[in-house]
Amino acid sequence: MAEVPFHYVDLRTFCYATEDDKRVEQAIRTFLPEEFEVERAESKGHHGDRIVVFSARLERADEMRHVLSKLADLPNIESVLDELGNRVDDNCSFFLRLDKQAAYRGDVALGDGITFRAKVEAYPAKKEAAVENARETLERLR
Template sequence: MSSVPFHYVDLRTFCYATEDDKRVEDALRTFLPAEYPIERAESEGHYGDRIVVLSARVENADDVRHVLSQVATLSDIDAVRSELGDRVDDNCSFFLTFDKQAAFGGEVRRGDGITLRAKVEAYPAKREKAVANARAVLDEL
């Protein structure tokens, strides 16, 4: 994969009051290069409970390749390829969610808990072009 047709990749997860911050951060790090900075933002739930939002934006091409190499380990990557039309929006963003508990164990599996949003390069910025570019990358994985 010589060129990467993504402007950036955002990864985000929430750490609820009943979860251990370090474990949730470790789950997010499953997708990131070593020692990659993670931003923390504290918020409050409806009943006053603490929620920590952990996020990272990956913009460097080598780091984006690292994230994509983790996505490539999905056992159902073919299903992701077939769903691309539903996973790319009109703003040329590609969305995928991962199982937070599995990620804590070092496994990459689709599910809920960790959200990946990748801004796909598309000139002109049309959804169809973005789908084609995302498909080209996933076909190389």
């Protein structure tokens, strides 16, 4: 996959008080190149409980290719292709929700826990062009 039609890819997940920080960080690292820096921010929840936010922004083509190579393992990529009109917004951002538990095990699956957001290159910057570029990229993963 030579061309990457994204300006950047953001990954983000939350670690709640009942979860182990190291395991949650390991889950997000499933999608990242080795030694990639993961941002960590701590916050308080509604009831004062600790929440840690892990996030990473990938901007270099090689980094984004790495994430896309992981998405190639999605067992239901066809459903993502069918839903692209709903997964790309008017700002040309493409969204997926990835399963945090599966990622901790090193697997890739749609689910809850990790947010994937990619800013799709589209000229003109219209949703229809972004959907088509995202479609072409995902079809190359199959």
